Amino acid sequence: MRFLLMTTGDPQATAAPLDENLMIEMGKFIEEMTQAGVLLATGGLDPNGIHIKNSGGEITVTDGPFAEAKEAVVGFALIDVRSKEEAVELSKRFWKIVGDGEGEIRQVFGP
Amino acid sequence: MTASDTHRAIDAVWRLESARIIAGLTRMMRDVGVAEELAQDALVVALEKWPESGVPDNPGAWLMATAKHRAIDLLRRNKRLETKQEQLGHELETGPDTAEAEIDAALDDDLGDDVLRLMFISCHPVLSTESRVALTLRLLGGLTTDEIARAFLVPEPTVAQRIVRAKRTLSAKRIPFEVPPEAERAARLSSVLEVLYLVYNEGYSATAGDDWMRPALCAEALRLGRVLAELAPKEPEVHGLVALMEIQASRSSARTGPSGEPIPLLEQNRGRWDQLLIRRGFAALLRAERAGAPLGPYVLQGAIAACHAQARTPEETDWARIATLYQALARLTPSPVVELNRAVALGMAFGPAEGLELADRLTGEPALKSYHLLPSVRADFLARLGRSDEARSEYERAAALTRNERERRVLLERAAACAPGKTGP
Numbered sequence: 464m465r466f467l468l469m470t471t472g473d474p475q476a477t478a479a480p481l482d483e484n485l486m487i488e489m490g491k492f493i494e495e496m497t498q499a500g501v502l503l504a505t506g507g508l509d510p511n512g513i514h515i516k517n518s519g520g521e522i523t524v525t526d527g528p529f530a531e532a533k534e535a536v537v538g539f540a541l542i543d544v545r546s547k548e549e550a551v552e553l554s555k556r557f558w559k560i561v562g563d564g565e566g567e568i569r570q571v572f573g574p
Numbered sequence: 575m576t577a578s579d580t581h582r583a584i585d586a587v588w589r590l591e592s593a594r595i596i597a598g599l600t601r602m603m604r605d606v607g608v609a610e611e612l613a614q615d616a617l618v619v620a621l622e623k624w625p626e627s628g629v630p631d632n633p634g635a636w637l638m639a640t641a642k643h644r645a646i647d648l649l650r651r652n653k654r655l656e657t658k659q660e661q662l663g664h665e666l667e668t669g670p671d672t673a674e675a676e677i678d679a680a681l682d683d684d685l686g687d688d689v690l691r692l693m694f695i696s697c698h699p700v701l702s703t704e705s706r707v708a709l710t711l712r713l714l715g716g717l718t719t720d721e722i723a724r725a726f727l728v729p730e731p732t733v734a735q736r737i738v739r740a741k742r743t744l745s746a747k748r749i750p751f752e753v754p755p756e757a758e759r760a761a762r763l764s765s766v767l768e769v770l771y772l773v774y775n776e777g778y779s780a781t782a783g784d785d786w787m788r789p790a791l792c793a794e795a796l797r798l799g800r801v802l803a804e805l806a807p808k809e810p811e812v813h814g815l816v817a818l819m820e821i822q823a824s825r826s827s828a829r830t831g832p833s834g835e836p837i838p839l840l841e842q843n844r845g846r847w848d849q850l851l852i853r854r855g856f857a858a859l860l861r862a863e864r865a866g867a868p869l870g871p872y873v874l875q876g877a878i879a880a881c882h883a884q885a886r887t888p889e890e891t892d893w894a895r896i897a898t899l900y901q902a903l904a905r906l907t908p909s910p911v912v913e914l915n916r917a918v919a920l921g922m923a924f925g926p927a928e929g930l931e932l933a934d935r936l937t938g939e940p941a942l943k944s945y946h947l948l949p950s951v952r953a954d955f956l957a958r959l960g961r962s963d964e965a966r967s968e969y970e971r972a973a974a975l976t977r978n979e980r981e982r983r984v985l986l987e988r989a990a991a992c993a994p995g996k997t998g999p
Contacts, residue, residue: 549586
């Protein structure tokens with residue numbers, strides 16, 4: 464089963480440089496997830512996103528950053544696990560490394 | 575968190591951690607059966623305590639520490655009962671604290687290597703194939719005997735017995751817990767790969783088991799293959815098998831129709847192939863090729879799968895390359911089925927006459943006597959050569975041999991479509 468783990472937050476606030484210790488811990492965690500055959504893809508997202516909207520055939524494209532962006536997705540990991548509970552457990556481990564913050568877990572259905 | 579939530583969380587932790595815990599304990603106790611019991615004991619303690627205390631911060635370490643304490647108790651007790659001088663027992667005598675610290679140190683490094691050793695031991699050739707499969711799913715996949723039984727459609731006591739007997743055999747024959755020495759390594763590794771591919775195929779071709787367990791078996795084999803590839807990165811055949819499994823898995827949603835009927839490779843909707851898995855398969859093949867060794871059977875099969883995955887349409891398939899790969903495969907693992915596949919590739923690459931010539935040579939093969947694909951392949955070539963009467967009777971023969979209803983219908987349709995008397999009298 465695939466799950467997308469997302470970290471949400473204010474892109475401006477999270478733009479601060481990460482401390483070195485956290486980077487090391489994170490690196491170890493990512494290595495461990497890869498070694499366990501769990502991690503399929505991971506990445507961070509550019510806070511300067513593009514907003515696109517279709518309204519009655521009229522498509523509007525607006526460049527970010529956006530003022531109200533507290534719930535924007537700022538990073539993600541796509542994982543392959545055996546159950547929802549495993550996804551939650553791995554997400555907990557991630558948050559114990561990262562510290563305060565919020566995120567979402569969604570199951571990804573097949574292509 | 576409710577009690578059942580906690581139980582599900584514990585179950586997830588167990589699935590994620592059990593292989594490493596059992597592997598670490600096996601190193602300590604030198605007995606995979608004892609190690610598994612100790613790990614199970616720790617799980618039972620967790621099931622008692624965690625619903626009250628909550629899941630600890632590092633549940634894997636908690637389980638490991640609990641199991642380790644029990645292991646030390648057991649070693650002390652054994653030490654008292656028997657005068658036999660084990661290395662660990664001796665250290666316990668000189669001071670329990672140092673012994674514990676040394677065990678800690680031994681368990682802390684090389685956890686990955688322990689898992690690799692566990693794979694080698696659970697796939698040891700001294701065990702029967704069924705036992706190897708059951709033990710691997712149990713120790714490395716964290717599956718219950720019930721789950722394994724359901725997957726292979728055998729009674730649960732049978733699986734339990736296989737596992738018990740396997741553990742006893744390993745213990746009685748004093749199979750060492752080690753990465754096999756160079757001289758044995760290739761043979762031992764191929765035994766591990768065989769088990770993984772067998773589990774994968776059981777899930778993929780679904781000869782038994784319920785619907786839920788079938789995809790679970792494929793996923794488990796693929797997961798263990800990925801783990802093995804990280805632990806033994808210099809072994810090209812491991813990457814070859816991973817490539818093969820990733821690419822086959824990429825087609826899983828395209829290979830059955832709405833009513834569950836199988837769709838052959840060349841008729842599948844390629845838009846439904848999973849590009850992420852295909853890319854992972856290609857990456858695994860690159861890793862295999864970078865090892866620079868002569869290509870083994872899994873790498874060759876992975877490369878054939880990659881040829882199909884690379885073609886955006888069936889017409890773009892590089893059949894000439896596939897034929898060459900099958901020829902190399904036939905040299906390594908000669909089999910009539912491989913030859914038949916080569917005949918198909920030759921026919922697609924260089925015309926039906928060439929394919930038919932090889933297929934004709936296979937008609938005397940006892941192994942293919944009731945294999946419907948032989949007449950079916952010959953029929954396709956005969957039809958393309960305009961020998962309609964022969965094609966029709968070959969299609970009919972294939973239809974009579976297949977056990978798949980949908981396939982039978984397709985073959986009979988093809989037989990009917992062969993215009994009569996084109997080359998006949």
